[in-house]
Amino acid sequence: xxxxxxxxxxxxxxxxxxxxxxxxxxxxxxxxxxxxxxxxxxxxxxxxxxxxxxxxxxxxxxxxxxxxxxxxxxxxxxxxxxxxxxxxxxxxxxxxxxxxxxxxxxxxxxxxxxxxxxxxxxxxxxxxxxxxxxxxxxxxxxxxxxxxxxxxxxxxxxxxxxxxxxxxxxxxxxxxxxxxxxxxxxxxxxxxxxxxxxxxxxxxxxxxxxxxxxxxxxxxxxxxxxxxxxxxxxxxxxxxxxxxxxxxxxxxxxxxxx
Ligand code: SAM
Numbered sequence: 001x002x003x004x005x006x007x008x009x010x011x012x013x014x015x016x017x018x019x020x021x022x023x024x025x026x027x028x029x030x031x032x033x034x035x036x037x038x039x040x041x042x043x044x045x046x047x048x049x050x051x052x053x054x055x056x057x058x059x060x061x062x063x064x065x066x067x068x069x070x071x072x073x074x075x076x077x078x079x080x081x082x083x084x085x086x087x088x089x090x091x092x093x094x095x096x097x098x099x100x101x102x103x104x105x106x107x108x109x110x111x112x113x114x115x116x117x118x119x120x121x122x123x124x125x126x127x128x129x130x131x132x133x134x135x136x137x138x139x140x141x142x143x144x145x146x147x148x149x150x151x152x153x154x155x156x157x158x159x160x161x162x163x164x165x166x167x168x169x170x171x172x173x174x175x176x177x178x179x180x181x182x183x184x185x186x187x188x189x190x191x192x193x194x195x196x197x198x199x200x201x202x203x204x205x206x207x208x209x210x211x212x213x214x215x216x217x218x219x220x221x222x223x224x225x226x227x228x229x230x231x232x233x234x235x236x237x238x239x240x241x242x243x244x245x246x247x248x249x250x251x252x253x254x255x256x257x258x
Contacts, residue, residue, distance in 0.1 A: 047079045050091040054107055058093045064111045068119070072141035073111050078104070080162040081132040100152045102248060104132040105194060109245065111138075116215045116229050116242070117190045119143045124185065126207065128178030128250070129194035133159030139192070140168045147171075147185050149178040151252055177252035181207040188212060195250040196225045200237075208232050221249030 045051075055073055064070060079090035082104055086096045095103035105113075114135070117125070119142040130136055130150035136159065140146045150156040153175045163171055174182065178193070179201040187209035193216035200214060208214060212232050219225030227242045249255070 045077065047077060047090060051077070054091040054093070058108045059111045062108055062112075064108070064115055066115045068121075068142055069111055069115045069138075072114070072138045073107065075141055076134065076137045076166070078107060078134055080165065081134040081137070081159075098132045098155065099158075100155055102131055102152065102155060104134050110135050112243075113192060113194075113215050113227070114138050114142065116227075117142075117192060117213065119190065123189035124187075126182055126185070126188040126191045126204070127194065128181075128192070128204070130156050130159050130173055131194060133163050133173075135192070135194060136171055136173075137163060137166060137168065140171050143170070143190070145170050145172075145185075147174070147182050147188075149174050149176050149182060151175070151177055179203065179250065179253040183207065190215070193217065193250065194247065196221055196245075196247040197250040197254050199254075200230065201250075201254060205232070205237075210235065217245050217247040 051074060055070060059070060059073060079087045081098075082090050082096050083098065089096060091107070093106060093108065095106050098104050117139075119125070119139070121142065121144065123143045123145075125139050125143045125146045127136055127139060127146060127148040130148040132155070133148075136146055136148045140163075148171065150159070150173065156173050156175045159173060163173075172185075181191075181201070181203045183203070186207035188207055189209055189212050191204055191208055191212070191214045193204075193214070196217040196219055198218070198220055200216070204214065210232055214230045216228060216230070217225040218228045224244045224246055227245045229240045229242065231238045
């Protein structure tokens with residue numbers, strides 16, 4: 001991890017000054033918890049220009065409009081969620097390997113799926129597939145509480161450090177099979193699957209509140225899938241088919257149930 005991965009401008013200038021001194025001394029530093037009021041500092045985050053270019057070129061130019069989503073994408077430094085050797089490519093328009101045969105999603109896909117969730121700030125969101133934790137961080141900027149499940153323990157463990165560095169207090173991670181959801185925290189206002197499944201896992205449907213929505217890549221693994229938004233209206237599925245996508249497969253129980 002680099003000496004300092006993120007500087008944030010804060011109203012508390014003493015914290016910023018303290019971090020700047022640590023930077024000069026090559027001591028790691030992250031400013032603490034009240035991250036919701038913070039803004040990335042143009043002068044001190046070496047990736048901020050690349051991030052802003054990505055936002056213009058890959059998000060706004062392709063139709064991402066929600067100002068809150070764009071602000072969250074500007075806030076979350078993707079470079080701290082990717083392995084060191086891919087850091088320079090952090091703002092490329094593509095997924096990147098994160099180990100264990102998995103990938104961090106393309107920034108556009110993260111923004112697009114997040115926009116589809118229509119988050120206003122108070123929601124309880126369930127994410128299936130924590131991966132690097134990048135999407136989790138974007139969701140946590142926009143929702144009240146984010147519960148995220150990852151089936152590969154090593155990835156869930158690795159995601160903890162960057163999320164802690166950013167000071168999030170509204171994220172809970174769990175290692176397990178997301179097929180079964182997280183009953184103790186249900187019902188959820190929104191559920192996001194970041195791995196493809198040929199059908200909605202039944203427990204997730206039950207854990208979605210009335211009026212809630214699921215965003216997921218629907219389809220067979222290793223083929224093009226349909227990104228869909230499914231709303232629960234009067235207990236029934238109302239499905240919108242959106243764009244074509246290619247995601248890694250949801251593993252675990254769903255594969256045994258076919
Ligand atoms: N959004 C993530 C990010 O920003 O890094 C990338 C997610 S990656 C495309 C999909 C993730 O889903 C992988 O980390 C994979 O291990 C996980 N996954 C696959 N099947 C799962 C399951 N049944 N339960 C929980 N996680 C699962």
